[in-house]
Amino acid sequence: MRVSRLISLVLLLQSGGSRTAAELAEQLEVSERTIYRDVLALSAAGVPVYAEQGRAGGYRLLDGYRTRLNGLSRAEAEALFLSGLPGPARDMGLGEALAAAELKVAAALPRPLREAAAQNRQRFHLDAPGWFRDPEPPPGLSALARAVWEDRTVELTYAGRGGEVIRTAEPLGLVLKNAVWYLVARPQETTLRSSHTAEPGRRDSGRGRAGPVGAEPRTYRVDRVRSVTVTDERFERDDAFDLASFWARRAAEFERAMLAETVTVRLSPAGLRSLRWAVEAVAYREAVDGAGPPDADGWVTVALPAESVPVAYSQLLALGPEVEAVAPAELRALLAAAAERTAALYRR
Secondary structure (H helix, E strand, O other): OOHHHHHHHHHHHOOOOOOHHHHHHHHHOHHHHHHHHHHHHHHOOOOOOEEEOOOOOOOEEOOOOOOOOOOOOOHHHEEEEEEEHHHHHOOOHHHHHHHHHHHHHHHOOOOHHHHHHHHHHHOOOOOOOOOOOOOOOOHHHHHHHHHHHHEEEEEEEEOOOOEEEEEEEEEEEEEEEOOOOEEEEEEEEEOOOOOOOOOOOOOOOOOEEEOOOOOOEEEEEEHHHHEEEEEEEEEOOOOOHHHHHHHHHHHHHHHHOOEEEEOOOOOOEEHHHHHHOOOHHHHHHHHHHHHOOOOOOEEEEEEEEEEOHHHHHHHHHHHHHHHEEEOOOOHHHHHHHHHHHHHHHHOO
16 A cells, blocks of 8 residues: 555665665565655655655655654564454454554655554455355464464474374464465474374374474464464574465465366356366366367367365356266266256156
């Protein structure tokens, strides 16, 4: 939003030196024309920004000028980056720090910007969780958030596929996806608490404590964490690790790994339009990209990735007569039987 961009522009100029409109536009990912408008808005709001002419010129602040963003604690400054997500910030135990930070920032801003911030709040609200979701955050979330902020090792009791395990891990970040919290952490060692078979991908063999798992981070659902102990041990964070890139890569790998089958179907024009709402996004994209040319009736044949034949059956039922299963025969038989049962209901 514009208010956030104006604050970023002031802070960039406050860091010292002169910056051209092109440099500011690149750093803020906007056009140079937008920078010109923002500079005029800052000047109108009383911020002493001026332009230096010449080959080495650019925009700079009057010497000695500083914004009055004073008195922020570390927790408040960290929470400020989550100001667009009040619900998740509150879930992580940062609600009070966020409220205090917002009050201090509002008091430090020039009046036009302060009013603009209030207007944004009146006009926009993000309600991230889906419908019919449990509003209560997982019990261990606030402790994990503190460990992530402070780079402290944690000991987790985690309910995995093979039973409960105790893991020592380095928490690198938290991700909120579709109202579910995930912990991205680098495991150090694991102890099995049950005699069940270890979950797939585990390096421990059920014989007690395992050695270091390695440097590759793993993902854990926070609602499966039964207990959290934040230790006094700090770990060194890898500066090359990028949480957003890691999550995007793993999410794509997970989605594609789930689609282990491929089914062949024919779709009417209406069926092709509705397919995006019936299957996973990655499956829809692959199907559409590989679709053959329409036949004389406008129907197209596609190879559709699916988790399994039963899952494909449940998804394609939503398309009714706008889809015909071609292969495998099992899927064709399931849809044919469903159509016969449906027709029998309406013949009564």
